[in-house]
Amino acid sequence: MADDDNADRFGGEDFPELLRRLLGGADGAEFDPAQLEGLARMGVDPAMLQQIMGQMQQAFGQAGNAADGIDWSAAKTQALHLSNKDGASISSGDRTEFEQAFALATLWLSEATTISDLATPPMAMTRGQWVEQTLPVWQELAEPVADSIAGALTSVIDEQTPDDMKQLVAGAGAFMRRVGGSLFAAQLGGVVGRLSLEVVSGGDVGIPVMPDGVAAILPQNFADFGRDLDVTDDQLALYLATRELAHARLFRHARWLRLHVISQVTEFARGIHVDRDALEDLASRFDPSSPEELRSALESGALLPQRTPAQDAALARLENLLATIEGWVDVVTADATARLPEAAKIAEAVRRRRAVGGPAEQAMASLVGLELRPRRLREAAAMWRAVTDAVGAAERDGLWDYPDLMPEASDIDDPQALIARLRARAAGEAPPRDAFDEALDELLAQAASEDGGDTSGRGTGDDSGDSTGPEGPRPV
Template identity: 40%
Template sequence: MADLPFGFNAGDDPERDKRKNDPESGSGDPFGGGSEFDMSQLGQIFSRLGEMFSGAGNVMAGGPQSGPVNYDLARQLASSQIGFVAPIGEKTGQAINDAVRLAETWLDGVTALPAGTTRAVAWTPTDWIDNTLETWKRLCDPVAEQISTVWASALPEEAKSMAGPLLSMMSQMGGMAFGSQLGQALGKLSREVLTSTDIGLPLGPKGVAALLPEAIESLAEGLEQPRSEIMTFLAAREAAHHRLFSHVPWLASQLLNAVEAFAKGMKIDMSGIEDLAQGFNPAALTDPSQMEQLLNQGIFEPKATPEQTAALERLETLLALIEGWVQTVVNEALGDRIPGTSALAEVLRRRRATGGPAEQTFATLVGLELRPRKMREAAALWERLTQAVGSDGRDAVWQHPDLLPSAEDLDEPAAFIDRMIGGDTSGIDEALDQAIADLQKDSDEGNDPKA
C-alpha cells in the first residue's frame, strides 16, 4: 500500500512477530505502545472514544445522528462547566421586569421604532443555554459540516475502501470534537453574557427581553454606579436591540445568513490534516489530554479567501451599525436621567475592545473575530446623523439594507450624511427594482412545467 492512513509505519519491524506471539506484549490492544496497527481495530478505537465522552456513546456506536455536531454532548459539557446554579428570586425577576418597562418608556421618546419586547425575564446561565442553543446550531452547523468530513477526505482511496462501514464514524469525529469545543465555549460564555443580545445577535426567542442577574452582579462589583442604574442601563440596551430585531424585518435573517455564508465559505487546509496523518498515533483518540492537544494544534484553522474577507467586512459593518445605533439611542434616552450612562457605555465598549466573551466565542466557533474600532465609528456616525436629520430620519435608514452606511461610510461619514440630508433614495429604488425582477423570475420559473 503506497499511502498508509494516519501515519502507519510501512517499514520493517523485527519485533512485530514477537509481539504478535507474546500474549503479554499487548498485541491484542490497539492502544498499546507498538506502532503496528490493523484497520479492523478502528472499531475499538471509536468505541473507546465514544466512552470517553459521556452521552456520546450512541453516536460512536452507530446510533442516530441528527447533524454534524452532538449537541447533547455540547449541552452536557456546558452544564458541567456551569455547575450549580441558584434559582433566581422573585424580587430579582420583578426588578428586571420593572427596569425593562421603564427603559421602554424612555426609549419611546428617542426613536421612531416601537417597543419590541413582549415580556421580560431573568435567566440563569442554564436558561441562557436552553434558550439560545437552537440559534447556535444554525451558526455552528456550517462549520461543523466541513470539519466532520476532513478526517475521511484525508484518507487515501485505498484506506477508504478498507474502512468500509467505519468511514461514517470517522467522518463524525471532527463534528464531535467541534461539539466538545462548543460545549466548553458556551459554558464559559453563559456565565459572562449580561443579556440575550449581549453579543449583538438575536440568539433568544423573539420579543423576550432577558437579563442575567449573576453576570450583572459580577459586573457591578467593579463599578461605582448603583446596581439599580446598571440594571436599567442594561435593560435599555436589551430593549433597544429588540426594537431593531422586531421592527426591521430583514435584520435578524440577514445577520444569521451572513454568519452562515461566512462559515460555509471556509476552506480547511488539507495539508495540515495530511501532515498530521503521517505521524498520528491512534491511541491519542482515547486520551482526553492528547485529544485536547490535538484539537489545539490548529489543523482546522480556516484559510481566508477573498470572498470570505468581503463577507466578513459586510458582517462586521452590520454588527457595528447595530451596536452603534443601540449606544446612540440608549445614551440619548438615559443620559439626562442616569448620570453614569456614558461611563457604563465606555465600560461595555472596553469590554468588547479587549476581546470579551463575544469575540472569544465567535473566534473559537466560527472563526469570526469582531473589530470594535468600527463600533466606535458607527456610534459617531449615528450621533452625527441624528443631529443632522433627527431621530425619525436616522431610523428611516433601517427601512432597507441598501440604505445603510457601508464600511467606507463609517470611515468617511460626511458624504453619507450629505446624501441623507439631500434625500438621496436611489439605493432603495434600485433595491426595489431588483426585488420586483427577482419575484417575477421566481414566478415565471414556478409556472414553467419543465421547472
C-alpha cells in the first residue's frame, strides 16, 4: 500500500505521524474527528477514540518517551503523591521517642539472639521516605506482570488488525507495549502509595523491601495501629522497635536470604499471564466517560487468570518461607520483650494484622496475583519455640548461617525431627536417617548396579584404572 494512499485515507497525514500526534501529543494539537474517518475501517469510532485519548494523553506521553521496557516514573510520582498528601514531617518529639525505643530494644534483643546488631542506626521514617526506599523492590516484583499485560496489549492489537493494515500499524505495537506498561506502573504506584499509609515499620509486609541492614518505624502510622489496642505508647513503641530490629538483623546476617525470598516471589510472578479473553472483553465494553472500570480491572485482578498447579506449588513454597522467617522473628521478639506487661497482647494484634492484611495489601495481591500473608505463621513460631527450648538460642540461630541448614516445610510439621538433627550435629553424630535417605541410597545402588553391567566403559574410569581425576578421587 503506497504512502500517498495512507495519507489520503487519514486526512492528509501518514499513520505513524497520526499516532504520534494522537497518543503522544503534537504541541497540544487537537483533532477533528473528520480527520480520523479512515479509522472506521478498523472498526473504531473516531469520535470515541479522540475522547479516550484526550483523557489518557498525559499518561501516554510519559510512556512514549521510554526507549525500551517500562517507564516506572509514573509509579514513583503516583506513590509519592499519595504518601505525602497529609504532610511529610516528623516532630522532634516523635523522633526522640523512637530513637530511645530503638536504643532499649537493641539491648533487649542482644539478650535474645546471637545474631549481631545492625551497622546502620535505625530511624523514624516518613511515608514518602518509605516509598523511596522500597519502590525498587516493588517494581522488581511487579515487572513480570507488567510485561505480561504490555505483551497482551501488543498481541491483541496485532490480532485485531486486518492483514492489509499490519504494515501500516507496524510501529504501534511497540508503542502500545510501553503504554500498557506505563498504565500498570501508575496503578502500582497507587497501590504502593496507599500501602505507605498503612505500614508501621520497614519489615511490616514480611518480605525484604527495605535496603539491607535498614530498620525504620513510620510514626505517622504508629498512632493508627495502636489506637484500639488499649496499651501505652511506650510499650507499643518498644515492642515494634524490637520486632523491626529482629527482622532487619536476620536479613543482614543471612545475606543469602534476601535473594532467596525475592527469587521465590519472582518465580511465582513469572508464571502469571494475562487473561486475553478478559482483556478483549474489557476493551469491547470500555466507556471513556468512566475510566474507573479500567483501574478497577487492574487492581481487582480481573485480568489475571486462575493460578496454575505450578504457581500453587510456588506459592506454597513462598508461604512456608515467609512463615519460617516471621516465626523466628515472633519468637525472638517475644523473648526480648518479656519485660513488657502488654507484650502478649501486642504480639497477638500483630499476628492478626498480618493474617488479615490491610486494604492496600489486598490491592497488591490483586494487582500482581500474590498474597504476602504467611498462612502457617503460628505453626512456624511453635517450631522455633520448640527448637529454642531444646537446644538454645545459639544452635537455633545457627540454622540461618547457610541456606541448606534453614528449616523446611517438613520441619514445621515435625519440629522433633529437626531437634533430633540438631542434637546429633552438636554431639558429632551422624544425623538420624529418614525416608529420603533410604530412597537416595536405593537410587544410588541402582545406578551403581547399572554402571557395573555396562560393557562400553561408561562410568568405569580410564584404561589405566586410576580412579582419580582433576577433581579428586571418583567413587567406585
